[in-house]
Amino acid sequence: MSTAFSMAPLFRSSVGFDxxxxxxxxxxxxxxxxxxxxxxxxxHGDDQYRIVVAAAGxxxxxxxxxxxxxxxxxxxxxxxxxxxxVTYLYQGIAQRAFKLSFRLADHIQIQAADLSNGLLSIxxxxxxxxxxxxxxxxxxxxxxxxxLQH
Numbered sequence: 001m002s003t004a005f006s007m008a009p010l011f012r013s014s015v016g017f018d019x020x021x022x023x024x025x026x027x028x029x030x031x032x033x034x035x036x037x038x039x040x041x042x043x044h045g046d047d048q049y050r051i052v053v054a055a056a057g058x059x060x061x062x063x064x065x066x067x068x069x070x071x072x073x074x075x076x077x078x079x080x081x082x083x084x085x086v087t088y089l090y091q092g093i094a095q096r097a098f099k100l101s102f103r104l105a106d107h108i109q110i111q112a113a114d115l116s117n118g119l120l121s122i123x124x125x126x127x128x129x130x131x132x133x134x135x136x137x138x139x140x141x142x143x144x145x146x147x148l149q150h
Contacts, residue, residue, distance in 0.1 A: 036096070036098055037053055037054045038053075038054045039053040039054065040052045041102075047125055047126035047127070048126075049108070049124040049126075050122065050123050051074075051121070051124070052119055052120070052122075053100065053120040055115065055118060055120040056093060056118035057095055058077070058115070058118075058120075059115070062076050062077060063076045063120060065113055065122065067104070067110060070103060070104050071101055071102065071103050071104065072101070072102045072104055073099065073101050074098075074101075074120070074122075075097070075098065075099040075100075076098050077095065077096055077097030077098060104124070105126070107126050107128045107129070108124050108125070108126050109124065109127050110122060110124055111124065
């Protein structure tokens with residue numbers, strides 16, 4: 001059973017959040033198959049983050065990282081060679097192709113990616129430009145009116 005709810009109360013007190021509704025819809029959408037491979041999203045400081053993907057059995061050539069329009073896409077597999085002459089009695093190590101997508105917040109930059117011991121680590125850093133940081137706005141005492149620009 002799916003329930004729809006109104007986002008109108010959230011938009012009454014916000015300006016310029018055109019993608020806000022899309023973010024909620026994406027978070028609420030239950031996509032089957034999105035649990036492979038397992039991953040962690042870690043916060044290492046006020047502006048430092050890391051995504052760690054369990055990529056056991058994959059090599060650097062098997063993985064691809066791409067950022068487009070604020071979405072980080074991690075894909076892997078599909079190029080795997082089949083071991084000839086091997087009969088698996090049990091094959092528990094998944095070698096199937098995958099694709100993970102992460103919507104990055106504004107001003108997030110990818111610093112580095114590393115594959116070690118079967119874990120793909122992607123370091124992210126929030127770099128907020130000076131013009132986007134909070135600034136104090138002075139209030140006039142009523143003696144002069146602010147100039148409106150058109």
